[in-house]
Amino acid sequence: MLWNVYSTPGYARSQVLAEGVVFEAASLLVDVWTIEQHHEHRSPYRYSELPRNGLGPPTGFTGMTWSGFRPSDDQQQYGYNVPVNMYAYAALQRALELNRNIWHCDSFEKRATALAEGIRQGIEKWGIIKVDGVRTYALEVDGLGNNLTDYDDANVPSLLSIPLLGYPYDAEVYQATRERVLSSKNPLYFSGTHLKGVGSAHTRAGQVWPLALMVQGLTASTPEERAEMLRLLLKTQCNNGLMHESVNANDINACSREWFGWANSMLVALVESSLGMDCSKAAEEQHKLNIAAQEKSNPSELPRNGSPQDPAYFAGLLSTIAYDKETLTAPAYVGLHANAM
Missing domain, CATH: 1.20.58 (Methane Monooxygenase Hydroxylase; Chain G, domain 1)
Known part of the structure; x- marks a missing residue:
């Protein structure tokens, strides 16, 4: 989220990101993820729905950071979710760039770099499994030899979404994983x-x-x-x-x-x-066309005070862009569905 602020034009990004509380939050996140690399022995986290009095299923050290629940909120079978760790690795790379450009903290650089490298090594060593003689990415592993493969959740991060996560993944392994996820092998x-x-x-x-x-x-x-x-x-x-x-x-x-x-x-x-295309710009252009058409067909609905905020004016305008069940278009997508096909 901080990276989005940094990379989006128009925000007072330097001022926002330079706030002490922002850096402290990023630094704390790195510390928490580092502790959770050693979940079994160092983590104070407990949650009542998890086994072993809230600690979760047994895990061994992999270098990846632990989590108890998938992005869907469903309980994980094993403690290390591979696509989630891929996304964490990518987030750390962005955080490191923020540090080099804004925060300039040597300690953060060392801690985040070590954490990212540990996660990467863990994914490469533990996250790739041979199934039917083919190398695929596992959804979850525990660092003790157990893994969950041929299974994916519909939320993101997921195995299917790996190319979107910013991780330097193996294209051949991903393709094999994708084929299995999009088949009856996935329950x-x-x-x-x-x-x-x-x-x-x-x-x-x-x-x-x-x-x-x-x-x-x-x-x-x-x-x-x-x-x-x-x-x-x-x-x-x-x-x-x-x-x-x-x-x-x-x-x-x-x-x-x-x-x-x-x-x-x-x-x-x-x-x-x-x-x-840019859907926001397309929707705005369509919005302006609708306004122009309304003004042309019924000049009496022009705002009396020259302001586009006149309630009576917009009451009439909204009737021209209401959802049309016949064409299956909604205001935000006007003009897009037919072109998409």
């Missing part, structure tokens, strides 16, 4: 009359997650696969023009979560990536 991969894709232990069997379809599209190696994901996603709107947590593969009107902001945002990322 959370569901295929029905309308949809097929990755689901989650967090929802009922047979429920495909649009979020996973978006990740599949963003990591697709061909335009055909990416277009297919967009087509499938258009089926998952459940009659309200929005993305949902999950949709039944055999009944596209059976959805969980009427509003799922994460999936809505990821759809925008997929559309922007696929079409090479």
Whole structure:
């Protein structure tokens, strides 16, 4: 999140990032992750839902940092989630750049560098498993010889999302992992009359997650696969023009979560990536066209005070951009769906 502030034009980023409390938070995070490399012996963390009085399943040292729950909030089977650690490694690389440009702390440089290298070595040594003679990434390992493979969750970070995480992954190992995740070898991969894709232990069997379809599209190696994901996603709107947590593969009107902001945002990322466009700018341009059309057709609705904030004016305007069930478009996506296909 700090990196987003740093890399986005328009923010007073130097002032924000130079605040002492910001650096202290980043420094504390590095210390916590370092302690959790040694979860079994050094961690004070306990949580009532985890076994062994809240400590979690047994673990050995790998260099990776420990977690008890997946991004979905489901309890992990083993203590080291490999894609989560990949994302942590990438975050540390960004934090190191912030330190070199803003914080200039030698201690932070040493601690974050050592932590990142330990995580990387742990992933390379423990996170790659041979299954059926093929090297694949495991979802979770424990450092004691146990691992969870041919399994992925629909949230991010995930095995499917590895190319999006900023980690220097092995492309051949990822491709083998991707093929297995997107197949019946993964017990959370569901295929029905309308949809097929990755689901989650967090929802009922047979429920495909649009979020996973978006990740599949963003990591697709061909335009055909990416277009297919967009087509499938258009089926998952459940009659309200929005993305949902999950949709039944055999009944596209059976959805969980009427509003799922994460999936809505990821759809925008997929559309922007696929079409090479900025959805915010496109929506704003469409908004201006709608205003111009309304002004032309009914001059009486021009704001009396010249302000675009006049409630009566916008009451009329909103009626022109309301959700249209026939074309399956919502205000934020006006003009995008047809082009995407």
